[in-house]
Amino acid sequence: MEPIELVMVGAGNRGYLAYGAYAERHPDKARFVAVVEPDEGRRARFGEAHRIPADRRFSSWEELAARPQVAPALVNATMDRTHRPSTVALLAAGYEILLEKPIATTPQECLQIIEAAETGGRLLQIAHVLRYAPFFLAIRDLVTAKRLGEIVSVDWRENLAYWHFVHSYVRGNWANSQRSGPMILTKCCHDLDLLVWLFGACEWLSSFGSLTHFTRGAVGPEIPDRCTDGCPIADVCPYFAPRVYLDRLRENPRSFALAAVTLDRTPEGVMRALETGPYGRCVYRCDNDVVDHQVVLMRFGRGLSVSLTMQGASHVEGRTVRIDGTRATLLANESRGEIDLHDHRSGTSEMSHVSRGIGGHGGGDEGLMDAFVAAVRGDRDGVRTSARESLQSHLLAFAAERSRTNNGEVLRMDDYVGVARGGASG
DSSP: OOOEEEEEEOOSHIIIIIIIHHHHHOTTTEEEEEEEOSSHHHHHHHHHHTTOOGGGEESOHHHHHHSOOOSSEEEEOOOGGGHHHHHHHHHHTTOEEEEOSSSOSSHHHHHHHHHHHHHHTOOEEEOOGGGGOHHHHHHHHHHHTTTTOSEEEEEEEEEEEHHHHHHHHTSSTTSOTTTSOOHHHHTTHHHHHHHHHHHOOEEEEEEEEEOOSSSGGGSOTTSOSBGGGTOTTTTTOTTOHHHHHHHHHHHOTTOHHHHHHOSOOSHHHHHHHHHHSGGGBOTTSSOOOSOSEEEEEEEEGGGOEEEEEEEEEESSOEEEEEEEESSEEEEEETTTTEEEEEETTTOOEEEEEOOOOSSTGGGHHHHHHHHHHHHHHTOOTTOOOBHHHHHHHHHHHHHHHHHHTTTTOOEEHHHHHHHHHHHHHO
8 A cells, every 4th residue: 555645834843753753654654745844944854854856845835735736635734823824725725634733823713724624525633642642542441431430520730841831932932922822722722622532511611820930020130131141040040041952952862842943953053043043032031921820620511620720830741630530539640651540439549551652742643643644545533633523622722711811701611602603704
């Protein structure tokens, strides 16, 4: 069987490290035959890795959309605010699409993309990779098998390591909501998607959160705009950029964070990038406006209470989960791959360790791409993240941001969804 031919639209970290790497591991399943990337260095890097000829290396998605179709399907890993125009145009050009999350940055744009796919009869799969990760599949198996009995309450925490938070949400691409979207969408639509997948529909929602630490007022005027300009608190600041990124270089030269800073994986190359690029800025001198912590309180069906906490000050990366049921309590730690089930009747504890799969997101990237390649061949049974299904969790994120910016306004989701749909049709 010949591999499915694909186009990579957006050859940044996700495009190169996740989707491109899949094709390199599985040349029998997928082959990238064209690339779209505005950055010349990244375009060349992807093109060379996949032996793509020069006439199929495009600098914009508009170039691709204007040409006759070059492959049956593509992966759209462009930046969030590009998703609506690029996806609608490329669906119209005939491509089946795997779209990086979030679908778009407004409810109206999400609906426009979904309706374009459904009207054209195209496959539009959303990259909610955690539905394919063995760790979260194991949790779902325990919940659906009723090992916990009826679920009473859920405490779900998305813990970002302190350096990851400042990399992506203070210095990086998702720091400013006008360039990307609210953090509860750009980071936590994964978590909201998992909650819907596990527990069904949310009925009521309220949210609080703010940006409290990474502001200009947090330090005095003696702190320079860039870490490389002689910062007087460099030795004690955990966010000092040369230390953060040179540590990444020593620990893992293929780190996603380092890949965003520079393609030159040498100490000299890293320092040059920090002296001029966005990742060398002082974390108290950036243009960030997204929250550094947020909590979402939800009521699902049958009175189930759920809290989702996102915070960017963790010592270690990874979600922690507590699910209390009428028969047992589940404690899960993503970073350690541990799931601990405490049975109420026997008083015993059952600890299991879930092995990380191949590739990123604990094996979720691998499962996602396997499902997409199969779907392009015609077998859509493995697609767990269609655009229509993903819409529900996206609307939760938009509702949470509305609640947060309105002092924790309590929203009935049926009412909010009606307003969102009305705005789209209007």
